[in-house]
Amino acid sequence: MKHDFSCRNKTRNVYILSFHCATKKRGKFEEMAMAFSALLKRTSVINSAIGGFQASRAFASVAVGSDLISAASDVSLQRARSWDEGVSSKFATTPLTDIFKGKKVVIFGLPGAYTGVCSAQHVPSYNRNIDSFKMKGIDSVICVAVNDPYTINAWAEKLQAKEAIEFYGDFDGSFHKKLDLMIDLSAALLGPRSHRWSAYVDDGKIKALNIEKAPSEFDVSSGDVILQQI
């Protein structure tokens, strides 16, 4: 049995949604309805973001002025490491407080290690600006992605970026889930990943937040842009 839900909002011309439901199961309908209304919420948020010209998208669970540490209070990230380093550190993780408390941090997130824009443009835009960041008083520049810390480590070494940038893995997406910055990239065979985004965080408070409209884009989240926002 096929159901075709289409929502075409002609006046705003933003989204066309269609769902095909192959079963009659009630649970599936409820799931669909919830997903549909969640997407509608995002649609209206996109509309208001586009309506008023903003450099960033409006939807994440945090915004400028939020406290990043309390938004994701029980989350830890895994510092990029080789396996041996993992063993000798007993696979220790780093709580967000250690990363952000009392520091001026520039952090950027990207969909995946070894993927195109991430490797060729996003990381380099921070790597080459590191001296400028330091001159503006930034304590650390952090890159985070939904990858395991060993893959991130190998990638960071390949990009020769480990000296300038601290790389962290959010292997189960718990950090990005708390910030509502996850996106399903199964169509690109990546599975659940993070949006492409950047933020300037001072003692845990978000001072600037930039989220690309689509992860394939590379515009507001670059190192050059956030350098101007500090």
Place this chain on the structure above:
Amino acid sequence: MAPIAVGDVIPDGTLAYFDDQDQLQSVSVHTLAAGKKVVLFAVPGAFTPTCSMKHVPGFIEKADELKSKGVEEILCVSVNDPFVMKAWAKTYPDNKHVKFLADGSGTYTKSLGVELDLSDKGLGIRSRRFALLVEDLKVKAANIESGGEFTVSSADDILKAL
């Protein structure tokens, strides 16, 4: 579910890889393996030591010998995305025959009943280390480690089964 065993028909599934022209390809396991002798081995993770320094090199070194015994495909599978698998494969420039295939969401690993929870190591759900000898989709040898250790799943062990 019980892990794959000798006598089973391997399930079909889709794995991904980047071809020589850097195009993303999906391949069905049955298409790759039907009517042939293939070796399918899995590692818990790209860029982790036993996988990188012992398990994979063993199959790369013994590839010619495996081929001389009639093995047509040597497939390395891991729960990683195809970008990572491609980058990892590049760290083995001498590799001629081993294909690195991505089971990004772990679906195929689950269908074989060999998932391994490595969340405490920051890896999430991965595959147990194993090596299978499969002839025309039927499993002839199943050397499955209980976790990530490296005792029964080497290329030498598969050669003994041929």
